[in-house]
Amino acid sequence: MIGRITRTVDRISTTATEERDFLTVKNLKVAFPTEDGLVQAVDDVSFAVEKGSTLAIVGESGSGKSVTAQAVMGLLDRRTAKVSGEIWLNNVELLGLPSSEMQAMRGDDLAMIFQDPMSSLHPFYRVGDQIVEAMRAHRKVKPKEAKREVVDMFKRVGIPAPERRVDAFPHQLSGGMRQRVMIAMALINSPDLLIADEPTTALDVTVQAQILELIQDLQKDFGTTVIVITHDLGIVADMADEVAVMYGARIVERGPTKTIFETPEMPYTLGLLSSIPRMDVEAGGRLLPIPGNPPSPIRLPKGCVFEPRCRYKAMTNGLSETVRPELLPTAGSPDHLVRCHLMPETRKRIAGEVLASLAEATKA
Amino acid sequence: MTTMSKGAVVDVPIAPDTASSGSVVKVTGLKTHFPVRSRGLLPRVVGYVKAVDGIDLDIGAGETLGLVGESGSGKTTAARSILMLVRPTAGTIELEGLEVTKLSTKQLVPIRRKAAMIFQDPYNALNPRHTVGTIISAPFLVQKITPEGGIKKAVQELMERVGLNPEHYNRYPNEFSGGQRQRIGIARAVALRPKLIVCDEPVSALDVSIQAQILNLLRDLQQDFGLSYLFVAHDLAVVRQISHRVSVMYLGKIMEHASRKVLYSAPLHPYTHSLLSAVPIPNPEEQRHRTRIVLRGDIPSPIDPPSGCVFRTRCFQAREKCAEEVPPLIEVAPGHKVACHFPVTVDELPGALHVAEVEPSIGPQSAGEAVVEIPVDAAVPSQGQTPHA
Numbered sequence: 058m059i060g061r062i063t064r065t066v067d068r069i070s071t072t073a074t075e076e077r078d079f080l081t082v083k084n085l086k087v088a089f090p091t092e093d094g095l096v097q098a099v100d101d102v103s104f105a106v107e108k109g110s111t112l113a114i115v116g117e118s119g120s121g122k123s124v125t126a127q128a129v130m131g132l133l134d135r136r137t138a139k140v141s142g143e144i145w146l147n148n149v150e151l152l153g154l155p156s157s158e159m160q161a162m163r164g165d166d167l168a169m170i171f172q173d174p175m176s177s178l179h180p181f182y183r184v185g186d187q188i189v190e191a192m193r194a195h196r197k198v199k200p201k202e203a204k205r206e207v208v209d210m211f212k213r214v215g216i217p218a219p220e221r222r223v224d225a226f227p228h229q230l231s232g233g234m235r236q237r238v239m240i241a242m243a244l245i246n247s248p249d250l251l252i253a254d255e256p257t258t259a260l261d262v263t264v265q266a267q268i269l270e271l272i273q274d275l276q277k278d279f280g281t282t283v284i285v286i287t288h289d290l291g292i293v294a295d296m297a298d299e300v301a302v303m304y305g306a307r308i309v310e311r312g313p314t315k316t317i318f319e320t321p322e323m324p325y326t327l328g329l330l331s332s333i334p335r336m337d338v339e340a341g342g343r344l345l346p347i348p349g350n351p352p353s354p355i356r357l358p359k360g361c362v363f364e365p366r367c368r369y370k371a372m373t374n375g376l377s378e379t380v381r382p383e384l385l386p387t388a389g390s391p392d393h394l395v396r397c398h399l400m401p402e403t404r405k406r407i408a409g410e411v412l413a414s415l416a417e418a419t420k421a
Numbered sequence: 422m423t424t425m426s427k428g429a430v431v432d433v434p435i436a437p438d439t440a441s442s443g444s445v446v447k448v449t450g451l452k453t454h455f456p457v458r459s460r461g462l463l464p465r466v467v468g469y470v471k472a473v474d475g476i477d478l479d480i481g482a483g484e485t486l487g488l489v490g491e492s493g494s495g496k497t498t499a500a501r502s503i504l505m506l507v508r509p510t511a512g513t514i515e516l517e518g519l520e521v522t523k524l525s526t527k528q529l530v531p532i533r534r535k536a537a538m539i540f541q542d543p544y545n546a547l548n549p550r551h552t553v554g555t556i557i558s559a560p561f562l563v564q565k566i567t568p569e570g571g572i573k574k575a576v577q578e579l580m581e582r583v584g585l586n587p588e589h590y591n592r593y594p595n596e597f598s599g600g601q602r603q604r605i606g607i608a609r610a611v612a613l614r615p616k617l618i619v620c621d622e623p624v625s626a627l628d629v630s631i632q633a634q635i636l637n638l639l640r641d642l643q644q645d646f647g648l649s650y651l652f653v654a655h656d657l658a659v660v661r662q663i664s665h666r667v668s669v670m671y672l673g674k675i676m677e678h679a680s681r682k683v684l685y686s687a688p689l690h691p692y693t694h695s696l697l698s699a700v701p702i703p704n705p706e707e708q709r710h711r712t713r714i715v716l717r718g719d720i721p722s723p724i725d726p727p728s729g730c731v732f733r734t735r736c737f738q739a740r741e742k743c744a745e746e747v748p749p750l751i752e753v754a755p756g757h758k759v760a761c762h763f764p765v766t767v768d769e770l771p772g773a774l775h776v777a778e779v780e781p782s783i784g785p786q787s788a789g790e791a792v793v794e795i796p797v798d799a800a801v802p803s804q805g806q807t808p809h810a
Binding site for chain 1: 491492598600601628629630631632633634636637640655656657658659661662681685695696697698699700701702703704705706707708709713715716717718719720
């Protein structure tokens with residue numbers, strides 16, 4: 058096992074809000090044993106989501122964001138993945154459930170939208186029939202009523218001519234339309250929790266805008282709790298109430314969206330915010346990239362996972378090379394957590410400088 | 422089939438300073454149509470996918486022209502046609518003043534050293550069985566060029582220049598990360614010091630923290646070698662970062678063309694407005710108070726493009742005239758061209774333009790419903806034969 062992490066702090070922050078939290082993930086760890094060694098895909102991830110709110114999990118490939126979602130959905134193969142920790146949904150602990158009970162909940166209480174709609178729709182069956190099947194797996198409905206319900210849902214998600222589209226095969230629909238079909242399928246049993254894993258990455262901006270708006274509208278109407286997994290900070294700014302930034306299998310910063318964008322403290326979050334080409338910043342200058350590459354999940358750095366790429370590692374007196382930092386609340390705001398060895402004052406000063414130059418550029 | 426004359430294209434006023442002598446590449450009236458054949462024993466051509474339908478471009482030395490558009494807009498086909506990787510149906514392409522569309526494949530070989538391409542997917546663009554050294558030296562071998570000091574030395578210098586360790590000469594692509602593979606592709610593209618590099622979505626497959634590294638590298642190489650880029654991408658923020666001028670494509674046609682500054686701050690075409698407003702800004706305060714123009718439906722099929730203006734089926738400005746007449750690409754200010762009957766400025770945009778109000782006033786709402794009548798095509802005569810219904 059790589060490093061030992063004290064969890065007291067996280068526990069305090071989660072118990073404080075336990076009553077109103079609808080989904081609580083505590084100390085989630087997922088590891089895959091492979092020939093090359095143990096891949097620690099998710100390490101000590103804890104978060105809580107209030108009912109009806111939206112959590113965004115931000116991270117690059119290999120950061121563990123999708124595996125976290127799969128763990129919540131119970132989609133990990135327990136023969137190949139070692140999962141530990143707790144996942145509470147509506148006072149039910151999901152990781153301890155027998156697979157038959159998890160199957161009954163999946164698609165009913167919690168549902169997921171994937172990045173690639175083609176891989177989640179069966180090419181041989183009509184889309185309407187596939188949704189009816191999802192419906193009848195969880196409740197008794199007469200075929201005629203089921204079809205009517207599907208047509209209604211298609212109308213709801215903005216599919217034109219729904220009466221005809223229910224009989225279409227997936228290949229007859231455009232990418233945006235397929236994504237809508239998948240959203241319709243995910244929502245047909247009115248789940249309490251919807252996980253959207255890169256829901257618009259394969260789509261054009263104009264269609265992306267449609268889909269994001271659709272998810273937000275449906276969330277308002279049905280009171281669905283949403284977890285959106287993305288690498289696009291624009292989408293996060295648009296949708297999320299809270300943000301968890303993942304890097305190297307861990308959450309490195311977590312807090313309300315406003316806080317993460319306005320007063321981030323973790324150097325990785327700062328790096329992301331200042332390295333992306335932004336529409337609201339004067340273009341043409343050099344970008345300030347994060348040097349290096351994301352770490353391999355097989356050989357994660359010993360100390361802070363971001364240490365090899367961190368511009369400020371010299372300021373930790375070598376601590377970041379040897380010791381795993383904990384996810385700790387920042388001074389003054391208990392719901393803003395940062396995993397960083399830098400002294401709080403140093404972090405604030407660095408963040409202040411970076412954000413000031415960014416604000417300068419925004420004005421220009 | 423390719424007998425149409427050059428002069429048949431919509432007449433676009435071109436500023437005198439962009440005469441062919443000053444441009445590295447000058448494209449006039451480029452059309453690339455793919456035939457659609459019927460099934461059966463005797464396949465017949467039943468129509469054409471008009472992937473690129475009459476576009477003009479020119480790129481000066483050391484300049485980057487961004488080409489943006491949704492998938493299906495024809496931007497990739499345009500890029501490939503300009504490199505003669507796909508034979509265009511009509512139009513001319515002048516590379517440093519030399520017309521290349523009539524040249525045979527063999528005649529094109531020596532010309533190809535002037536232009537190179539960087540591909541979207543760094544995983545598929547490199548042969549997994551070849552070492553990095555072999556991959557980057559391929560252009561030298563194909564063109565039978567021996568650089569001073571030998572190929573190996575030149576390749577190692579290139580590797581160093583793009584930020585790779587020259588000692589990794591004998592490694593295979595699978596030993597590199599996505600960002601490093603893209604660097605390999607870039608080293609191969611600049612190996613022969615081409616004049617023009619066509620970048621087709623060069624950063625969209627990379628992690629966000631890597632994109633900035635590659636964009637900076639492209640910019641540095643441009644300054645060092647005086648390269649011209651045709652930068653094809655769907656990400657408007659990325660295009661804005663690297664381009665000097667930008668053309669917006671939709672369904673095979675250029676909708677708007679302007680300098681970066683003008684296009685992003687004072688666009689006139691309704692399509693450009695909608696594209697820009699659809700990009701979410703990473704600033705929660707601003708993003709949630711922005712007016713968004715959400716287009717309904719998808720891009721129509723390029724087999725049966727709408728009559729008149731191709732964008733009218735999704736346009737909030739669409740009126741009857743748009744269905745009848747193809748709007749020509751007109752220069753409205755020096756260097757700013759718009760193909761729209763009813764252009765709007767940012768200030769003229771309906772104040773609280775909200776989704777519900779932006780239903781297209783004419784025509785259907787989605788691709789599936791696309792108009793099926795054959796375009797009247799007043800200004801642009803199509804192929805030598807009449808298209809079949």
